[in-house]
Amino acid sequence: MKFFLLLLFCLHLVSVSAQKIEGKVFDDKGNILPFASILIKGTTQGVTANNEGYFSFTLQPGRYTLVCHYIGYASQERSVTVSSTNMVVNFNLTVQTLTLKPIVINRDGEDPAYEIIRQAIKKRPFYEKQVKAYQAEVYIKGIMKLRKLPEKVLGKKIPQQDRNDMALDSSGKGIIYLSESVTKISKQQPGKSKLEVISGRESGSNGFGFNFPVTISFYNNNVNIFDAQLNPRGFISPIADGALNYYYYRLLGSFFEDGKQINTIKVIPKRIYEPLFSGIINIAEDDWRIYNCDLLLTKESQLEVLDSLEISQIFVPVSNDVWRVKNQVLHFNFKQLGIDAVGDFVNVYSKYNLEPNFPKNFFNRVVIKYDSAANKKTKAYWDSIRPVPLEPEEIKDYNIKDSIYEIRKDSAYQNIDSLKKKQGKVKFTEILWTGVNRTHYSKTNTYRYEVDPLLKVLQYNTVEGVAINPSFTISKLVKQWNTRISFLGDIRYGFNNHHFNAWAGLNFRTRDFDNDKKLKRQSFYIAGGKRVSQFFKESTLDGLGNTIGTLLYGRNEMKIYENYFGKAGFSKLFESGARFLIEGEYEDRMPLDNTTSYIFNDKYQYRLKPNYPVEILSSQFTRHQAVLLHAAFSIKPGQKYIEFPNSKVAIGSRYPTFTIDYTKGFKNILGSDVDYDKWSLDISDNANLKLAGVIKYKLVVGGFLNNKSVYVQDYQHFYGNVSHIAKEYVQTFQLASYYQFSNTSSFYSELHFEHHLNGLLTNKIPVLKTLNWNLVYGTNALYINPDVTYAEAFAGLENIFKFLRFDVVAGFQNGYKPNFTYRIGFDGLLGSAVNSMRFSKRKKVISEW
Structure with missing residues (x-):
């Protein structure tokens, strides 16, 4: 004792x-x-x-x-x-005193810095691969501050409650993000890495904070920052193999520390609007390693999102001959849309281990793993391990926002009335234009409901005249099942043909871990009723686009029919990243004919067509029934994951996605009139070629194994477009009509390919490089048989005002003269996100596929 x-x-x-x-x-x-x-x-x-x-x-x-x-x-x-x-x-x-020995200029007038850089370039591959494996811990502190927040952004007023939640002062200044974390890094050549998040916190939430160290190595030829988000091409290192083609260098002088001569070299880009750094890099004499550096990126470096990014690194010896980063600071400025913000991300590295003993299968599909208690650490813990002291305003931010968070969390169910009050009453403008989106709070029965805005679901077509098609969704999380149950209802009424259609569906979506830690993500749905469908159900032609085309130009391209239907399906996402879907469907298909020919300008009356695809049919189809079985399997080999304490998130792989699809039409079951077997194989990917840009492609082959009885709804259809507004890229034939190439052929193949140069050529053209508009080109091609082939070639500019894209497109079909026109779409820094929202329209039957 x-x-x-x-x-x-x-x-x-x-x-x-x-x-x-x-x-x-x-x-x-x-x-x-x-x-x-x-x-x-x-x-x-x-x-x-x-x-x-x-x-x-x-x-x-x-x-x-x-x-x-x-x-x-x-x-x-x-x-x-x-x-x-x-x-x-x-x-x-004191400012570093640099000594400059008498400079010996060679006959070419070369600064002595060039010979130092040549030596550093020669040693670059050695230092890049010097350490075969290592582990280290890194403390990360990230902070973002607003210096100015306007009253409105893109014409939309920022609610006062949002300003209050951010704890901004009256002038719109304050901390909008603050986090700190500790992460263990494990790396092993070639190309194996894993991050284990030990702890993390985020001011005013129960989040994990920013946990991914921004590992920047100037020993790489191409330097990525924030996983290529700031520039998909990456940036050229000042000591890259071809760096002498991109940079000027000037020796500012040398100094001595710990008996080592350190050469201070100024790095100057040869050309603006190239992905290049500027600033200072210090190179040690004789061993030619980086001693420290302070380098800058700006808009003239093709920096996206941010206005400037300063990178400072200090290296220390961790063994006799190995130096690693000890301290890294990223300081950035952002000034867009009236928002003025600055921020810092500080990385402090420690506990380097150059001889780690990794267990078998340590490097697996999980590349980022969170400790189960990562976001549960106490204030005492953070005070004991923090290598960068908090500033007074950071301490205040944690105290205020964490207290507010705890109060709200503790009172979430006790203050149901206040939560309801915060949502506010349903406004008339929501019913008409923005839609109703509310949560019903209850201690025992909380659920969410959404209702479409009435004006946005109005449309016009030559079959129904003016039609209204609102839908509503009610969803509830059943915790004991780990399942979200959603009910969807859809109604549609045509004011000219007086047809009323209604259907409903239920979806059961489960996402959690089984006891064996295998990812469980699956969905089961069932739906039925009477509805209006397009002949090509997956068409990107929507009601608004068809309304505009019909009323203004007489182009009634949407072809629809009514059907009584019943449908059920099951989909599952496996741990490997594979997806599986199987669904069965019954349809009683009924034809619809035009009931009106009203358009704004009668001179376009000649363009109006019957309500069936005249490209492939000479008359309307007859009423029939169809029983279908559809199955699909998709896999992206080498899928990697982030593993949170209670979920996993797939983050992709370097391999393409393979999808095989099969549909069977059954004869004489429930009176079914169809009899066919249809298949397809799809290979698609986005490949980042760094300085050479990004390639996106999609290759599809398929056809009918059996086409004994195939109606127009079951043909093989292709995505077309007759509007000057571009449809989804790397999927659509931009100049083909919607049913121009629909077929029941035993084989077809299609290719969609585009190359985004991301400034590779345009950064040398004076006006375009200043605007940061980038060149894109590509092709779409289709082969059905020797007599039916079609191709498109296009070239254009993207990232116009950060979100627009303009293409000149030429269409070539055998036996016809080339067709030239233009398309305007969304692509670039912000445009890609706009495109995702445009084409991720809600499906009427909810499923994982």
Whole structure:
């Protein structure tokens, strides 16, 4: 017993004897130097000063030498003796004095910096692959601050409640994001990596914060930042193999630290609007490694989203010959749409292990894994491990927003009335234009409901005249089943033909882990009733587009029919990333004919067509029944995952997606008149070629194994477009009519291909490079038989005003003259997101497929 008491006493003495050392880092004029690195000499242990130059850490009693590093300033050492009292240690750094030996200019007039860079380029592959495997921990602190927030963004007023939630002051200033995390990095050549998130927190939420270290290595030829989001081409390293073709270099001088000569070189892009850095890189003499660097990207570097991004790195030795990043700071500015924001992401690396012993199958499909208690750490934990002290405004932000979060969480069910009040009453404008989207709060029966806006579901066609087609959805999470149950109702009325159609569906969607940790994500749905369908159900031609085309130009391209139907299906996403779908359907298909020919301009009356595809039919189809079985299987080999404590998220792989699809039409079951077997195989992918741009493609082959009895609804259809507004890229024949090539052939093949150069050529054209408009080109091709072939070639500009795309398109069909026209669509930095929203329209039967 005495032994244990003595042991506890000793442990207590150890814990209280560790003393705090704190201080600030200034320059010789008294200005604060933010994010300086303070190390214990001879080790990789140390901390980083915050944005106010303040640092703090604890040390056991003893004598130490502290070294303060800041890029552009001479390092300073301070010897300290830690005893029983806390200490204040300040650093005052002076600008690095550079000595410049007499420069010997060769006959070509070359600066001596070029020979230093050539040596660094020669050593680059060695340092890139020097470490075969390693582990390290990295502390990440991310902060974003608003300096200005306008009253409106894109014409939409920012609600006062949103401003209050962000805790902004009256001028629209304040912290809008603050997080910190600790993540273990594990890497092994070639190309294996894994991140294990140990802890994470986000101000004002129960989130995990920003946990993915932005690992930037200038030993790579092509440098990606934030996973290529800031520029899909990446950026060319100042010591890349071909760097001499892109940069000018100037030797500013040299200095000595720890007996090493360090050469300070200014990096200057040869051309603007190329993916190039500018700034300072320090190269050690003789071993030609990067000692530290401070490099900048701007809009003239083809930087997207941000206005500028400054990258500072300080390296330290972790063994006799291996140097790794100790401190990395990313400082960015953002000024768009009237929003003015700045931010910093600070990475502090520690606990490097260059000889890790990875267990078998350590590197698997899970590349990012969160500890089950990652977001449950206490304030005391963070105060004990944080290498970058919080600033006063950060402490205030955590205190205020975390308190508000806890209050709201604790009172979520107690204050049901206040939650209902916050949503507000349903407004007339919501019913007409924006739609109703509400949650019914209850202690025992919380559910969500959505209703379509009435004006947006109005349409006009030559069959129904004016038609209205609203739908509503009610969904509820049943926790004991881990299942969300959704009920969808759909009604439609044509004011000219006086037909009323209604149908409903139920969907059961389960997403969780089984006990064996296998991903469980599946859906079962059932639906039935009477509805109006397009002959090509997957067509991207919507009611609004058809309304405009019909009333203004007499182009009634939408072809519809009525059907009584019943449908049920099941889909599942497997752990491997594979998807499986099987569904059965019964349809009693009834033809519809035009009932009106009204359009705004009678001169286009000649364009109006019957309500069937005249390209493939000479008369209306007869009423018939169809019983169908549809199955599909899709897989993306090598799928990788992020594993959260209670879910998994697929993040793709470097392989294409393969999808096989099969539909069987059964004869004489429930009076079915169809008899066919149809199949297709689809291969698609997006490939990032870095500096050469991005390639997107889709290859499809398929056909009918049996076509004994096939009605027009079951033909093989293709995505077409007759509007000058482009339809979905890498899927659509932009100049083909909607049913021009529909067929029952035993074989067909189609190819969609486009190459986004992302500035590869346009960054050399004066006006286009300033606007950051990029070139895109490609082709769409279709082969059915030697007599039926079709191709399109197109070239255009994208990223116009960040979201528009303009293409000139030429269509070639055997036996016809080429057809030239244009298409306007959405593509580029913001346009891709707009496209996703345009073509992810809600399906009337909910399913995973």
